[in-house]
Amino acid sequence: MEQKRCISSLTLAELTDELKALGQPGFRAKQIFHWVHQKLVTEFSAMTDQPKTLLAKLEETFYIAAPQIERRQEAKDGTVKYLLRMADGNCIETVVMRYHYGNTVCVSTQVGCRMGCRFCASTQAGRVRNLEAGEICS
Numbered sequence: 001m002e003q004k005r006c007i008s009s010l011t012l013a014e015l016t017d018e019l020k021a022l023g024q025p026g027f028r029a030k031q032i033f034h035w036v037h038q039k040l041v042t043e044f045s046a047m048t049d050q051p052k053t054l055l056a057k058l059e060e061t062f063y064i065a066a067p068q069i070e071r072r073q074e075a076k077d078g079t080v081k082y083l084l085r086m087a088d089g090n091c092i093e094t095v096v097m098r099y100h101y102g103n104t105v106c107v108s109t110q111v112g113c114r115m116g117c118r119f120c121a122s123t124q125a126g127r128v129r130n131l132e133a134g135e136i137c138s
Contacts, residue, residue: 006087007062008036008134022057032058042066063087065134086111086135090128109136 010018016029028050035047042064044055067084070091074080078098085091092108111128 002061004061004063006065006132006134007032007058008065008138009132010134018061022054022061024054028054036064065132065138067092067135067138086131092131107136 007015012029012033015033016026019029019032020026031049032047035041039046041047044050044058044062044064047055050058065087067086069082070085071083072080080096082094082096083091084094090111092111093106094108095106097104097106108131110130112125113123114127116123
């Protein structure tokens with residue numbers, strides 16, 4: 001069985017090609033793209049305008065990037081650190097740092113890291129994999 005792919009990472013053109021390969025009309029891609037990127041659904045079953053047969057095929061072929069918040073820590077200075085669990089069970093961190101001139105967000109692009117910084121949990125297991133574009137943007 002092939003590994004599921006992140007539908008959130010596909011461009012509209014790529015999604016159109018994928019759906020045509022499944023025998024679906026091109027307009028379905030625009031509908032599904034809207035559900036994923038504008039309505040922010042986390043389950044294919046929420047796409048109420050799609051045929052059940054297509055939803056079943058999407059479910060077996062793809063996943064929707066929707067990380068779960070495992071832990072949230074807030075420091076006295078307003079910095080907030082999130083531990084997020086990805087669909088494959090791996091975890092990443094993201095940090096929101098608040099300054100008088102605005103906010104900065106540290107966004108993970110990989111599961112794990114090879115840098116070895118002692119203060120960062122991401123480095124403990126080493127680098128595991130790169131994140132999909134859809135995982136980064138979710």
